[in-house]
Amino acid sequence: MPPLSHLFLGAAALFWLVLPLAALFDGQHTHRRAWSALIGLGALTLLGAAVTVLYARPESLTLPLPFFLGTAPIAFHLDMLAAWFLAVIALSSGPAAFYLHDYMEHMKTRTDMRVFWTALPLLLLSMALVVLAANALTFLIAWEVMSLSSFLLVATDHRNASTRQAALVYLGATRVGTAFLAGGFLWAHALTGSWVFQNWHLAGVRALGPGLLLLTGLGVKAGMWPFHLWLPAAHPAAPSPVSALMSGVMVKTALYAIVRLFLFSRAFAHPAFGYILLILGSVSAVWGILFALIQEDIKRILAYSTVENVGLILIGIGGAISARFLGVAGAVQLGAAAALFQILNHALFKSLLFLGAGSVDLRTHTRDLTKLGGLGKRMPYTFGLFILGAAAICGLPPLNGFAAEWLLYQGSLHIAAQGTTPLLRCCGVLMIGQTALVGVLSLACYTRALGVAFQGRPRTRAAEEAKEASRGMLLAQGLLAAGCAGLGLAVPLALSILQRLVTPLAPNAVPLASVWTLPMPMLALLLVFTTGGIAMWMESAARRQPVRKFITWECGFGDLTPRMQVASGSFAQPIARMFSAFYRYAIHLHIDGVNRRLFPEEITVETKTGAVLETRIYHPLVRWVDRAGDWIVQMQAGSIHLYLLTMFGTLLLLLAIGGFTR
Amino acid sequence: MSFEFGPVAACTVLLGLWMTGLTQLPSKLMLYALQTVTLGLLAIWVGKQHGEPALVAAGTAVALLKGVAVPVYLNRVVRRLGCRRDEGLLLAPPLLLFATAGALGALMLLHPFSRQIAPSALPTIGMLFIGMVLMVSRRLAVSQIIGFLVLENGIFFYTIAQPHSMPPVVELGVLMDILAGTMLAGLLTFRIRDSFEHIDVTELKQLRG
Numbered sequence A: 001m002p003p004l005s006h007l008f009l010g011a012a013a014l015f016w017l018v019l020p021l022a023a024l025f026d027g028q029h030t031h032r033r034a035w036s037a038l039i040g041l042g043a044l045t046l047l048g049a050a051v052t053v054l055y056a057r058p059e060s061l062t063l064p065l066p067f068f069l070g071t072a073p074i075a076f077h078l079d080m081l082a083a084w085f086l087a088v089i090a091l092s093s094g095p096a097a098f099y100l101h102d103y104m105e106h107m108k109t110r111t112d113m114r115v116f117w118t119a120l121p122l123l124l125l126s127m128a129l130v131v132l133a134a135n136a137l138t139f140l141i142a143w144e145v146m147s148l149s150s151f152l153l154v155a156t157d158h159r160n161a162s163t164r165q166a167a168l169v170y171l172g173a174t175r176v177g178t179a180f181l182a183g184g185f186l187w188a189h190a191l192t193g194s195w196v197f198q199n200w201h202l203a204g205v206r207a208l209g210p211g212l213l214l215l216t217g218l219g220v221k222a223g224m225w226p227f228h229l230w231l232p233a234a235h236p237a238a239p240s241p242v243s244a245l246m247s248g249v250m251v252k253t254a255l256y257a258i259v260r261l262f263l264f265s266r267a268f269a270h271p272a273f274g275y276i277l278l279i280l281g282s283v284s285a286v287w288g289i290l291f292a293l294i295q296e297d298i299k300r301i302l303a304y305s306t307v308e309n310v311g312l313i314l315i316g317i318g319g320a321i322s323a324r325f326l327g328v329a330g331a332v333q334l335g336a337a338a339a340l341f342q343i344l345n346h347a348l349f350k351s352l353l354f355l356g357a358g359s360v361d362l363r364t365h366t367r368d369l370t371k372l373g374g375l376g377k378r379m380p381y382t383f384g385l386f387i388l389g390a391a392a393i394c395g396l397p398p399l400n401g402f403a404a405e406w407l408l409y410q411g412s413l414h415i416a417a418q419g420t421t422p423l424l425r426c427c428g429v430l431m432i433g434q435t436a437l438v439g440v441l442s443l444a445c446y447t448r449a450l451g452v453a454f455q456g457r458p459r460t461r462a463a464e465e466a467k468e469a470s471r472g473m474l475l476a477q478g479l480l481a482a483g484c485a486g487l488g489l490a491v492p493l494a495l496s497i498l499q500r501l502v503t504p505l506a507p508n509a510v511p512l513a514s515v516w517t518l519p520m521p522m523l524a525l526l527l528v529f530t531t532g533g534i535a536m537w538m539e540s541a542a543r544r545q546p547v548r549k550f551i552t553w554e555c556g557f558g559d560l561t562p563r564m565q566v567a568s569g570s571f572a573q574p575i576a577r578m579f580s581a582f583y584r585y586a587i588h589l590h591i592d593g594v595n596r597r598l599f600p601e602e603i604t605v606e607t608k609t610g611a612v613l614e615t616r617i618y619h620p621l622v623r624w625v626d627r628a629g630d631w632i633v634q635m636q637a638g639s640i641h642l643y644l645l646t647m648f649g650t651l652l653l654l655l656a657i658g659g660f661t662r
Numbered sequence B: 001m002s003f004e005f006g007p008v009a010a011c012t013v014l015l016g017l018w019m020t021g022l023t024q025l026p027s028k029l030m031l032y033a034l035q036t037v038t039l040g041l042l043a044i045w046v047g048k049q050h051g052e053p054a055l056v057a058a059g060t061a062v063a064l065l066k067g068v069a070v071p072v073y074l075n076r077v078v079r080r081l082g083c084r085r086d087e088g089l090l091l092a093p094p095l096l097l098f099a100t101a102g103a104l105g106a107l108m109l110l111h112p113f114s115r116q117i118a119p120s121a122l123p124t125i126g127m128l129f130i131g132m133v134l135m136v137s138r139r140l141a142v143s144q145i146i147g148f149l150v151l152e153n154g155i156f157f158y159t160i161a162q163p164h165s166m167p168p169v170v171e172l173g174v175l176m177d178i179l180a181g182t183m184l185a186g187l188l189t190f191r192i193r194d195s196f197e198h199i200d201v202t203e204l205k206q207l208r209g
Helices: A004-024 A032-054 A080-107 A113-132 A136-157 A161-192 A205-222 A230-237 A240-264 A271-293 A298-326 A329-364 A380-393 A400-418 A422-454 A471-489 A491-505 A520-544 A568-578 A612-635 A640-661 B005-020 B025-050 B053-081 B093-110 B119-137 B141-161 B168-196
Strands: A059-062 A075-078 A586-592 A602-608
Touching: A004 A032, A004 A059, A004 A113, A032 A080, A032 A113, A075 A080, A075 A113, A080 A113, A080 A240, A080 A329, A080 A471, A080 A491, A113 A136, A113 A240, A136 A161, A136 A230, A136 A240, A161 A205, A161 A230, A205 A240, A205 A271, A230 A240, A230 A298, A240 A271, A240 A298, A240 A329, A240 A491, A271 A298, A271 A422, A271 A568, A298 A329, A298 A400, A298 A422, A329 A380, A329 A400, A329 A471, A329 A491, A380 A400, A380 A422, A380 A471, A400 A422, A400 A471, A400 A491, A422 A568, A471 A491, A471 A520, A568 A602, A640 B119, B005 B025, B005 B093, B005 B119, B005 B141, B025 B053, B025 B141, B053 B141, B053 B168, B093 B119, B119 B141, B141 B168
Parallel strands: none
Antiparallel strands: A059 A075, A586 A602
C-alpha cells in the first residue's frame, strides 16, 4: 500500500494528464466545464497531497527503470518545504478553475482552444514536478515543460501583434534563464559528482561560481531586478487566469529553488548570496512598486507589483541567509518564515487581483485606466473583492499580507537590535525603513488603481455599459478572498506550520508564535463593529435629514465632464516627480492663446516616462544579439556542402582537441 | 595487428584516394565495390584468425550486400538518371586527388590525434577523411551517397582494426541502416530530379528555414 501522499499525487497527475489527451479531440471547446472541473479536481488532490506530506515524514519516490534520464533517475522528494509550495500551487489554481470556463468563452473564436487546454494542465503539473524534483535533471526537465507550456499560454491570443511580441520576449527570457540554470547545474555536478540536490554541499569560494549562475537563471524566472522585464510584457498579454497562475504560482517555483538550494539544503553556502539577494530584493521591491505606480494598464500594474512582492520575499530569504552567517539566529527563522508566508499570501491575493482585472477586461474590453472609471457601481462584487485583494497586498490588517510583513519587520528589528556590529544594526534599521517605504508606495499604487478604475464617473461608453462578472468568476475571486481573510485570522495556525518548517534552520531561536502578539480576531471584530457602527450611524443620519440634491458648482467653466476627474496620470504625478530620476519623468506643459495668462485657449500637458533599464541596457543588448544572429544566419545559406563542411570541420577539430589535451 | 594487415589497408585507402580523382560515376562505383569487397574479405580473414565467427558473418554480409548489391543498385540509378559525369566543385578532381594525398600524408606524419588511437588505426581515419572529401567536393546527389558509403567503410574498417571489435549486433544493425539509407537516398534522388529537374546539390538552396 503506497503512502497516502503518493496516491494523492498520482491522482492529481492523472487528472492533469487526462485533460490534454481529452482536450486534443475537442477543438470546439464544448466540454470546457468538464475541463475546468478536471483542473479543479487536480488542484484539490494536490492540496490533499500537500496536507498529508505536511503531517508526515519526508519521503522519496524514484520511478522504475524505463523512466531514466541518462545519468540520473526520475526522482522526487516529498518534504515539508515541497508540501508548502504544493499548497501554494493548489490554493491558487483551484479557485482559478471556476473562473476558466466563463472567461475563456470570449477567446473561443479567436484561437484554437485545444492548445490552451493542453498547455494549462501541463503547466500546473510541471510546476508541481519542479517543486518535487529530487535531482537536477528531473528539475530541469520539469522546468522546461513549465517554461514552454506557459509560453504557449501567453501566446494564446496570438492573432494580436502585441501578444506575439510579448510572448517572444517571454520566450527569450525563459531561454536565457534556462541556459544559466543548466550551466549552474553542470558546474555543480562537476564539483560534487552528483545530480541529487541533497548531496550538494558546496561552501566557500567553490560555491560562488555555480551559485551565481543558478541565482541568475532563477532570478530571470522569479522576476528579480534587473531581469524582471518579461513580467510587465507577458502578464498583460496572457489570458487573465493564466496571468494569475504565472504571477501567483509560476514565479514562486523559482523562489522555491532559491529557498531550497541556498537556504534549506545549504547546497551553496556563502554569505555573498545572502547579501546579493538582500540588495537585489530591495531594489526589486522599490523599483517594482515605483513602476507599478505610473502604469496605465491594470495588468501591468499588477505585473510590476509582482516584481515588488518578489523583492520583499527575496529580502526575507536574503535576510535569513545573511543572518545565519552573521549569527543572528532569531532573524533566520523570521526571515525564512516571512518569505514563505509571503509566497503563499502573494499567490492568493495576486491571483485574486489578476482575476478581478480579467473581469474588468472582459466586461469593458479595455485594461487602460484612462478609459475606465465608475465601475464600482456597475460591478459592485468585483469592486468589493478587488478592494479586499488590494488591502491584503498593501499589508493592511487583519488580512494575510499584514502578517507576513509583520514577520519581516520583526526580523529586521531582530537584526537592528541584536546585530553583532553597528553596521549590521544600521542595516536592520534601513531594512525597516525600506519595507515601510515599499508598503506606503504600494498603498498609493493600489489606491490609484482602485480609485481611477472603480470610483468616479465612467470615462468611456465601454465603462458605462459594463456589467457584473458572471457567478463562476465571482465565486473564484470569492474563494481567493476568503483565503486572504481566513489566513489573516488564522495566523497562529500558519505560524505553527511554518515553525516546524523553519526550526531546522536555527534550532534554538525564539519561537515564531512569540512575535505574534496581536489579538487579531479581536481586532477584526473591533473593525467590523466600528465599520458597522459608522455605517448605521450614517444610515440613521440620512433618515433624520432628508437628502438634498444639488448640481456641483463648476466655477463657471461649463459642464463637468468625466475627463475633469483626477486621472491616473495626475494621481501618480506627485510621487512620479519625487522619484523622477528613476523614471526619467518629464512634464511638458503648453498653454496657447492670445492672452494666455488670463484666457488660455488651448492647454496641452504631456508627461513622459522612460525606463532606464530598457533603453540603456536591454535594447543595445538585444540589438547586438540580433546582429550576431544575422551573422550566424549567413552560415545557414542552404548549401548542403557548407553544412557538410561544418560538420566535418567540427569532427576533425574535436579529434584534434582530444589529441592535444591528452 | 599482424603485419599482413598493412598492405591491404594501404590498398583500400589508395582505392579511396583514386576515387577522389574520378569524374565518371560508374567507375567510381566500381572502385567503391572493389574497396568494400576487399574490406569484407579482410574482415573474414581477421575473424578466422582470431576465431570470431561474428566478424566472419559481418564480413560476408558487408562483401555481399554493400560490396555487390549497393553498387549494382546505384549503377542502375545512375543509368536511369542519365548523368554519368560529376565535374566536381571548386577544385577539379585530379587536383583534388593530389590535395587529398598531401593532406593524408600530413595526417600520417603529424598524427595530431589522441595517443589512444593506435598508428594502425590511422588508415581508417584516412578513409573517413576521404569519405568527407568525396561528399564535400562533388555536385551530384549520387556522389554524396557514394561519399557517405566510403565514410561508412572507414568506420567499418576502424572496427576491424581495433583489437576489440564492435558487438556483431551493432555491426549488422549499422549495415542494415546503411542499406535502407542508400535505397532511400537513391529513391529521393529521383524525387529531387523530378521536382528540380536536376540533381545538382549546389542549386538546392531554397531548403533553408
